Amino acid sequence: MAFRWSAASGELSCPVCQDTFKDPVLLNCSHSFCQACVRKWWRTKRTRECPVCKTVSSTKSPPRNLVLKNLCEAFLLEVESGVVCPLHTEKLKLYCEDHRTPVCVVCRDSTSHRNHTFTPVNEAAEFHRNGLQEHLTPLRAKVKLFREVKATWEKTEGEIKNQSQRTEETIREEFDVLRRFLLQEETARIAALKEEEELKTQMMRNKIAVVSEQINFMESTIKSIEGGLNDEDTSFLLKVDAITKEVQRPLPDDPEQVTGALIDVGKHLGNMSFDVWIKMKDIVSYTPVIMNSNTANEDLHFFFQAMEENKIIEDKIRDKRGLYGSHTGEI
Ligand SMILES: [Zn+2]
Ligand SMILES: [Zn+2]
Ligand SMILES: [Zn+2]
Ligand SMILES: [Zn+2]
Incomplete structure (x- = not known):
């Protein structure tokens, strides 16, 4: 102006x-x-x-x-x-380097600025602008970097949700497989038990039928003898030959003691959970290729550790089998 x-x-x-x-x-x-x-x-x-x-x-x-x-x-x-200088209403055309503030020409000559260094405001502004400009470049670079990191982290945030969903699905699928397997095993084992029950029940029914027939036969002979013994002499003598003939029929052999008639509970229950576990091992896949996305390097260590542990477990199973004959064998 x-x-x-x-x-x-x-x-x-x-x-x-x-x-x-x-x-x-x-x-x-x-x-x-x-x-x-x-x-x-x-x-x-x-x-x-x-x-x-x-x-x-x-x-x-x-x-x-x-x-x-x-x-x-x-x-x-x-x-x-x-x-404008509020004290002297002069335009602020100078910059006091000591006070680091713009001043007017009257200020410059005042005692409060005695022996101070002054620069024209345009030069001082240029100098300070350049100084600030120097800060701008690294600051902008840093903001760019931070924005990139932020974008990555936002992407990670979204990925966490997807990961969790996918993993949950896999967990459910794998447990479904295990549940189906256990249900099949349970059904098969109950079926085997029912089959044995049916077979053994039928066998006992047959034996009971035979022994009932034999009892009837012998009781009818007893009745004939008792009838004869109680008859009048004449009528007894008339029947005696027929009764004697009946008595002379060979008696059935004594029934044999039945062995193995009862259900072999040990066969069904003994080692059951162990056997199921062994069988389950065949459908369970150990997949060490699935690495933790956070600690891929550490995972290699755990992978080898897990391999080692798996070997120990398998050795133990082998020992147990050796001890009891076979994994389906009776204890
Ligand atoms: Zn006047
Ligand atoms: Zn007034
Ligand atoms: Zn002033
Ligand atoms: Zn000053």
């Missing part, structure tokens, strides 16, 4: 309050004052005289000085924006 505030600043202060005009009014003697200041003056003096030249105003409502009002507002705006 070509306009010099220093020249105007004297014109911008009210002679009464010495401050920048607020809502200035123009008296007919051409002097201007803040509206509030002139009214207060008039109240005190009990006459409408000008505080400067004592001319009495012809009106009690002097017109507003709009040009001056606008000028004052523009001035205050410049002071607020820091372009």
